[in-house]
Every structure is written in C-alpha cells, then in structure tokens.
Amino acid sequence: MLAHSEAFSLQGSLALVTGGGTGIGRAITDALVKAGARVAVAGRRREPLEETAAVYPSKVFAYTYDVTQEQEAGNFLKRIQSELGTPTILVNNAGIHLKKKAEEVTAEEFRKVLDTHIVGAHALTAASIPLMRQAGGGSILYIASMASLFGIPYVVAYAAAKSAMLGVIRTLAVEYGRENIRVNAIAPGWIETEMSRKAMEGDPERKRKVLGRTPLGRFGSPEDIGWAAVYLCSPAARFITGTCLAVDGGISIGF
Ligand code: NDP
Numbered sequence: 300m301l302a303h304s305e306a307f308s309l310q311g312s313l314a315l316v317t318g319g320g321t322g323i324g325r326a327i328t329d330a331l332v333k334a335g336a337r338v339a340v341a342g343r344r345r346e347p348l349e350e351t352a353a354v355y356p357s358k359v360f361a362y363t364y365d366v367t368q369e370q371e372a373g374n375f376l377k378r379i380q381s382e383l384g385t386p387t388i389l390v391n392n393a394g395i396h397l398k399k400k401a402e403e404v405t406a407e408e409f410r411k412v413l414d415t416h417i418v419g420a421h422a423l424t425a426a427s428i429p430l431m432r433q434a435g436g437g438s439i440l441y442i443a444s445m446a447s448l449f450g451i452p453y454v455v456a457y458a459a460a461k462s463a464m465l466g467v468i469r470t471l472a473v474e475y476g477r478e479n480i481r482v483n484a485i486a487p488g489w490i491e492t493e494m495s496r497k498a499m500e501g502d503p504e505r506k507r508k509v510l511g512r513t514p515l516g517r518f519g520s521p522e523d524i525g526w527a528a529v530y531l532c533s534p535a536a537r538f539i540t541g542t543c544l545a546v547d548g549g550i551s552i553g554f
Contacts, residue, residue, distance in 0.1 A: 306535040310335030314388035314532070315379060317366055317423065319359075320347030322492030323442060323521045324392040330525030331388070332358050334533065339379050339386065341366075342393065366393045366419030367411070376426040387437040388532045389427045391420035394442065394460075396494050401455040409456040416460035417467070424471065428480060436479030438532040441468055442524070443484040443543055448551055461486075465543055472541030481540040483531050488547025490519040514549030 314331050318324035319340030325347070328338045332355050340348050341364040348361035360383060364375050379386060395415050397408055424439055431437030444461040446454050464484055471482040489495055489509045495518070499506050510516065527546045530536055545551045 301534055307529065307533045308335050309388070309529065309533060312336040312388055312532075313379075313384050313386045314338045314390060315341065315376075315386040315423070315427070316390040317341045317364075317393035317420070319390075319392065320344070320349075320351045320361070322494060323487060323490060323524045324390070325351055326521030326525035327390055327392060327528045328359060328525075330522065330529045331390075331532070334529045336388065336532075337383065339383060341375075366423065367414045369414075369419050369422035372419075372422035372426040376423070376430060380430060385430045385434045386427060387431055387434050388440075389423060389437070390440045390442070390528060390532075391416075391423060392440075392442040393419065394494070396454070396498055397456050398453045398498055400453060404456055409459070412456035412460050413463075416457075417463050420464075421467070428475060431480050432475075432478050437481075438536075439468075439471065439480065439482045440528055440531055441482075441484040443486040445486060445488055445545075445547060445551065447484070447486050447543065448545070468543065469541050476540055481531075481536070483536075483539060483541065484543040485524060485527050485531065486543050486545045486547065486551070487524050488513065488519050488545070488550045490521055490524060492521060509550070512550055512553040513547070514553050517548060519546065519548055 314336045316324050316328050319328045320342050331338050337358050339360045341362045343365045345363050352359045352361040397412050441464045443464045446458040447461040468482045468484045
C-alpha cells in the first residue's frame with residue numbers, strides 16, 4: 300500500500316496548465332506545486348503568467364501560448380519538453396465565457412468558444428499523448444462546468460463546449476487506458492473568479508438561485524478546484540479514468 304505522503308504526491312512530475320496564470324488555473328498551479336510538481340503555465344497574456352512564475356522560482360515557468368493556434372501545439376509541446384522535460388500532467392483549463400441570448404450568438408462567436416475549449420484543448424492533448432506514452436503514462440484533466448450537466452440559459456456555445464468535454468474524456472479514457480493515460484474532468488460549481496464575477500454582473504437573480512440551491516451555501520474558491528486536480532492527477536486516483544468530478548458544494552444534487 301502507498302504511504303499517505305506518496306499517494307497524494309506529484310513529486311518529480313511536470314504539468315502543463317493552460318490559463319494557469321489566473322483564477323482556477325492559477326489555483327490549480329498553486330496546488331500542483333504544493334504537491335511537488337513543476338508547472339508550465341500557458342496563456343495569451345504574459346503578465347499573469349510571469350506573476351505566477353515569480354511566486355515559485357524554478358517551479359513555475361511562463362509560456363505565452365494561444366490555444367486557438369492549434370497548429371502550433373506540437374511545436375509548443377516540443378519546446379516545453381526540450382526546456383523542462385516531459386509533461387505527464389496536462390490540465391486543459393483555458394476558457395472564455397459568452398453570455399447572451401442563443402438567437403444572438405453568431406457562428407463566429409460560437410466557433411471561437413468551441414475553438415478555445417475543445418479544438419485548442421484537443422490539439423494539446425493530441426500532442427501530449429505520444430510524450431506521455433513514452434514516459435509510461437500520464438493524466439489529462441479537462442475543466443468542465445455545471446453547463447456540462449444543467450440547462451443554463453444564455454450560454455449556448457459555452458454549454459456546447461463544456462458538454463462536449465464529457466464525450467471527449469470518455470473517448471480518450473477508453474482509447475488510452477491501456478497505456479496508463481488517465482483522462483478525467485472536473486466540473487466546478489460556481490467559483491469566485493473574474494470570469495464568474497462578469498457572468499453574474501447585473502444578474503442578482505442568478506446569484507440568488509446559485510446560492511439557494513447550493514447545499515454548502517457558498518460560492519467555491521479556486522483553491523477548492525486546485526486540490527481536486529491534485530487528487531485526480533495523483534497516485535491516489537490511479538484507478539480513476541473517464542469520470543467527471545463535480546466540485547460544486549453539492550449544487551448538482553441540490554434541490
Ligand atoms: P479566468 O478568466 O480567470 O481564466 C481563463 C484563463 O484562460 C485565463 O488565464 C486566460 O488567459 C486563459 N485563456 C483564455 N483563452 C485562451 C486562449 N485562447 N489561449 C490560452 N489561454 C487562454 O476564469 P476561470 O479561472 O473562472 O476559468 C478557468 C476555467 O474554469 C475555464 O475553462 C472556465 O470555463 C472554467 N469554469 C469556471 C467556473 C467559475 O465559476 N469561475 C465554473 C466552471 C468552469 P489569457 O486571457 O491571458 O489567455
């Protein structure tokens with residue numbers, strides 16, 4: 300049996316976290332580092348990435364990368380591999396929100412959301428798998444949403460993207476399980492970040508509804524997602540693949 304300290308340790312691992320400089324991605328980075336991993340954080344804006352890297356010298360490394368430039372994914376992974384080593388943890392966390400009535404969502408807007416959450420994430424996943432195979436296995440996490448599970452008004456493209464993630468993780472889990480590559484998702488409930496603040500802005504009714512049906516009676520903190528990510532990537536979760544873990548204060552079973 301593993302010792303407790305080994306079961307939850309990511310000592311010696313290298314992770315790639317997209318959107319790792321802000322909000323949930325930043326908290327995932329913090330938690331992975333505390334569990335012993337080194338982390339490459341990727342995003343479009345340099346500043347939040349560098350701020351995060353500065354907190355953890357020689358543990359966190361900033362990479363400017365736009366996940367929608369999917370043709371660059373292979374080169375990006377090669378660059379990380381040559382500079383830091385092989386990432387055996389990939390957290391597809393980068394995301395954008397779009398809140399408007401479904402009939403007003405243009406095809407271009409719809410595609411941008413899918414390109415970010417699904418196509419861009421897939422390009423990194425596809426480029427990571429051969430490296431993980433060579434390393435003897437790995438763990439891939441997608442950050443899904445309550446929009447993967449519920450009908451939430453005004454988020455049609457976002458819901459399409461987050462629901463697609465559930466099909467993606469199940470498919471990858473069966474394709475790569477024999478190679479010790481585990482693929483899971485976390486579905487965060489309502490977590491206090493810049494993105495959720497914007498989504499709630501001017502919508503007190505939604506805020507009331509969220510809190511009213513959350514058994515734990517509060518919004519989540521990014522850290523709540525960070526520790527769930529550590530668990531799913533750690534040896535303690537070595538028999539878990541193809542699942543979506545709701546980290547939501549119970550809202551998905553609340554009435
Ligand atoms: P943030 O807006 O803080 O984080 C989004 C991150 O994604 C930013 O760091 C952003 O960096 C990065 N990003 C966006 N587009 C791209 C791109 N094209 N390429 C690379 N990076 C990109 O919000 P959250 O922390 O709340 O969101 C993180 C994830 O969690 C998202 O997938 C979101 O859908 C999901 N989520 C959030 C919930 C919440 O309540 N907050 C609930 C459920 C899910 P930059 O702009 O510099 O590129």
